[in-house]
Amino acid sequence: MENSDGSKNLIMSCEKPASDNQLIEDSNDSPIEQVRLTVPITDDPTLPCLTFRTWFLGIISCSVLAFLNQFFGYRQNPLYISSVSAQIVVLPLGRLMAATLPTKRLRVPGTTWSFSLNPGPFNLKEHVLITIFANSGSNSVYAVGIITIVKAFYHRELNPIAAMLLAQTTQMLGYGWAGLFRKFLVDSPYMWWPANLVQVSLFRALHEEEKRPKRGLSRLQFFLIVLISSFSYYIFPNYLFQSITAISFVCWIWKDSVTAQQIGSGLRGLGVGAIGLDWATVSAFLGSPLATPGFAIMNILAGYIIIVYIVIPIAYWNNWYEAKRFPIYSSHVFDEYGKRYNVSSVLNAATFSFDEQGYNDYSKINLSIFFTFAYGLSFATLAATLSHVALFHGRTIWEQTKASFGDKFEDVHTRMMKKNYDPVPQWWFYSLLLLVIGLALLTCEGFGGQLQLPYWGVLLGIGLAFIFTLPIGVITATTNQQPGLNVITELIIGYMYPGKPLANVAFKTYGYISMSQAVMFLQDFKLGHYMKIPPKSMFIVQLVGTIVASSVYFSTSWWLLTTVEYICDPSKLPEGSPWTCPGDDVFYNASIIWGVVGPQRMFGNLGLYSKMNYFFLLGILAPLPVWFLSRRFPNCKWIRLINMPILISGPGGMPPARAVNYNMWFAVGIFFNFVVYKKFKGWWARHNYILSAGLDAGVAFMAILCYFMLQIKDINGPQWWGMEIDDHCPLAGCPTAPGIKVDGCPEVR
Template sequence: MENTGISAVESSADEINDSPIEEVRLTVPITDDPTMPCVTFRTWVLGVTSCVILAFLNQFFGFRQNAIYVSSVSTQIVVLPIGKLMAAYLPTKVVQIPATKWSFSLNPGPFNIKEHVLITIFASSGSDSSFAVSIITMMKAFYHRDIHPLAALLLTFSTQMLGYGLAGIFKKFLIDSPYMWWPSNLVQVSLFRALHDVETRPKGGLTRLQFFITVLVCSFAYYIVPNYLFPSITALSLLCWIWKDSVTAQQLGSGLKGLGIGSFALDWATVAAFRGSPLATPAFAIINMLIGYILVAYIALPIWYWTNLFDAKKFPIFSSHVFDSNGHEYNISRVLNKKTFEFDQQGYDSYSNIYLSTAFVYTYGLNFATLTATVSHVALFYGRTIWEQTKASVQDKFSDIHTRLMRKNYEHVPQWWFYLLLVIVVGVALIACQGFGGQLQLPFWGVLLAVLLSLFFTLPVGVLVATTNQQAGLNVIAELIMGYMYPGKPLANVTFKMYGLSSLSQSLMFLSDFKLGHYMKIPPRSMFMVQLVGTLLSCCVHFGTGWWLLTTVENICNPSKLPEGSQWTCPGDDVFYNASIIWGVVSPRRMFGNLGIYQAANYLFLVGLLAPIPIWYLGRKYPEKRWVSLINMPILISGASGIPMVKSVNYVCWFAVGLYFNLYVYKKHKGWWARHNYILSAGLDAGVAFMAILCYYTLQSGGINGPKWWGLELDDHCPLASCPTAPGIVIQGCPIFQ
């Protein structure tokens, strides 16, 4: 019930040890009220409902050109008035569950902040679209093959749940340590406080809640322009307007198909769609990424292309497709046996090696380097701390006031819960892969190897996310391993990748939500239960939504056959499909191995492994030089690793907005930043999401895609940017160079 006479538990004067991270000190309160009810009737009703809706929307919008992500922040906003209405009108009667000793009240008192947090965590469990649906999409929309619905459902369930068992192993290091501060969670902490704290409006200003509502309304009203009336402002490329007939100028200036020099956007979705909100990323991480992006996009990539290294001029400078030696898109049917769905060596020998655009080669090389740099960086900078925490697991040496309050007031989650869950989900994964005629091609040892791979990388990648808000994925290394061990099997390759990538991603999501609950003082067992139930529900919704769209939307994921203005282009799944060709069909040996063209990319594994060493050495030798400690080589190397799926205009806008707020505003107007920065981020995200949903269901779902004019095209009007510049290459719509 609501607390009426017991004051909040606060740290005593001699116990105060607030967070060592300034952003946390400015945002997270050091108080707790353990008598406040959390798991209530309202929590279940609103949590289940919001989880299902969010899972549906994000899977639904994941097929769009600008894949709008409806975060759990939207749920945070919507459930508050509903929760208060339930508290005002539901009866307080206690309901007895038949044949048990359990009972509950429909209305345990005023709607409180802990209920609100648990509902948001419930929703967060369904907030990400399922990786398994990408495999189903690839099979049905790109390879035009069938998959048994039950196999697809078990695949969805196992990929979503596998990471939870792994997360429990590292919870102590990534949650209890005050140095693992998970920056993105501060957005939600700020919003919770704005929605629940009693605040007096400052003279001439706004309360945080008033500020949030103002931003939400403005963002909502404005987004009808880029989403419906004028989609072309999602990417404006000035150089293309000036030099309409120059391939080189458009390669340099295109924000979608080139280097993005002079490009910009008037759309928050362009800023935040792929890299997340820049307002939630620390300034030092943004600067590291910016340096890495400039070194690659504006120096290394142009040198590679214009010196024609590996015949780069035969292909677009910026593309996620794969090509043959004549500069045309690779005809996969010539190297894939339709009956066995395996690599056709004879067809390959009579056709062509596989080529990539310059940007795509850099994507893989940077991913090689980022992964080894992450392991090296964490070992050098955090290895001693992790080892000492392991030895002193029962001591408070590495705790702060938040960790001590959680230990004092609540029961922890037993480790055997995580281990049991891990065993069950691995069993389901084996059934999905081995049963149903082996449709997924992955042998049993592939499932076990994927689990071990994720187990190895969860800690180093988790440290990176918990300190910089940027994540290194396992997709490339997983593709590389399975491509060498089991070549010519595209479905085995992508399934192995999904088990490795998804288990890591789900581990990090679980840990991030646990850290949010840690900051907001939610009982750990309640968090575990809510996340588990939420993920089970979301698995069913993700599968159902994906299956429904793939079987009802005509020509989905085929832009050449879709009507003008249609959003169903599946850009993420297109990259996923092309990766399956590179790693699964042709195999990495014919790409990056002794039979391939891009063998030199393998040296980047070594470059990444060694890159953090000089920074670590300088930091120890010159500890007074604070700027040295801010250099983070995994983040710097990964600065441009999202290309070509993340377009240049996305990067340019993300850097500009992030540096303005988290460098300039943070230094010059810290009071405003502390009050409003994260709330601004939440309001912009929520406004975009609500308008996108409204537009789709009221207009676009009925085929009303906006007024017919040049601005309706979801393009930056740089048609020549994707043209090759090598002599003699003939591509429709492109000039032929001599």
């Protein structure tokens, strides 16, 4: 496995540098081995791209995925349907259209322009562009969370036009940053975007003619076998035996022990020995481990062990921050008595702002020990990202800037793209950026100021996104892990504009999501780069796809929020109702912490958790020892594989991810990216990414089929203990401090 500097897999030895001949050979292809093994170095510039088939299948794919992901996102068991599903389905549809549509050219009335509904065989480039459309539909619209908490949690009105503009502008701001940084994050061969290799492998399997190996399988045959197997098996964890999604053996042995269940629960504890027999458990929160480089997996594993199995137990059982009053793992907020925090006591209903007197009369906000350290680690991760990129990639970025008109940092793919296609003019990006900034200001300042965020907050959020797009893009492009800006944006606006919950989440969305969208656009540009798609066609498809996806996400959420009675309120929903909105519940609690009460009363001088601010210093300093050792021992390639932002953020997905998700992700990732990669590299190169795509697609298809054929009709399978979506560790969420009374938990005296 190679790092962004081309270094090999994690080995505990010091090697001699590569020979000059090897460096010359790598420059003729790609310096990254996985890219050389996966991406073809051929191109046919004559293939049509933006055809009628591309537009028709692309817009439908984008709309369907956006609807399904938002629809399932409100449910107790959220389901994420990736663009891989559409990538598979549209191939036979495209070929059917090529076989049946008329080939005669149609002239647009009043113009000289004409087009054909069927310009020839359905080709690879059309398929890639349709998948880019689908990518837009499969990526959630973060701003919908704001709309949800306003209507379903705070029970306030919101102008639908303002809500629609919020969804559109937050998604489209990233185009400007993508245009600025594509030289570094797309053209550079060292920015290789590991997740794209899954789709490249699948495209090749679906389109390339290959001779089946003797006593073996073609890649397409292998994919179909995996797809059918995954599809067939998922009926068990999804419908017949849901408890196998999380199995915690420790809880089965010590049924009456709170401590044992805290240690063993894979859903509400530390997850020692917890497993899940479900691909969704493996990939739901952290993505496919098959698409994550081995060195990144080991960094995440190291951080996870240090935090979850060393720091958290020490902190909890030494009762730091009165940790024993609350669950060891929870994303909710509590009062000093161990009860769920009553937000209405500290929120002025008339002004929709913080009620200081109510707060003083009630209680400070308390967090579980896990949630406390989750915030601290997010502080450290952000600081370490800046420090790491400056130390390890700063010189490269500077040299790329100086050599922006040369070919020093080009590989064969970049040279082919420059030779065969015109680039996207920079003014396209800048014009769109200015337009969207204007609409964002209108969204927040207009409509009676319902979103509470003033103009300077919008501009500040946009500025933060600009600053962090490059360093976070470098991390994502080399490790397949993306640190977020959600916490730092909440912290900044919480200090500057406290007591305004909607201003806080709106600022977070403009600051965080425009950066995240830029990274997504750049990743799609790199996919087009690998597949030799004209850059202008990529830009147009991404733009239209974003507009369509944002509109469908908004419309679906508005429809559900206005038609499903008591949506997101489990206490009032009918028994067994799936509309519990678990992700939005976390979003709502964050709005309380950072928006209503504010960081000064949480992490400042008026709060309980001010020491968490030392994590910023920890993050800044953490990459320094690694950088020093890598300079001191330049031939020890394994030192450069220690990535401190990734290591620190090891358990950064918790919550909402659980220990069982991490356990299974590590098990699968280590097996395939170390054992299989080392011993069966030929099989790995041929089948690894196709295996990932087949598993994802099988799960998605079975989940959709089960819901629309059975669950929508309230046919929910047999009634038995294995149908509970639970690991049967009821005591894992109990407090252990004396005198704290919680329903369903033993009281400690």
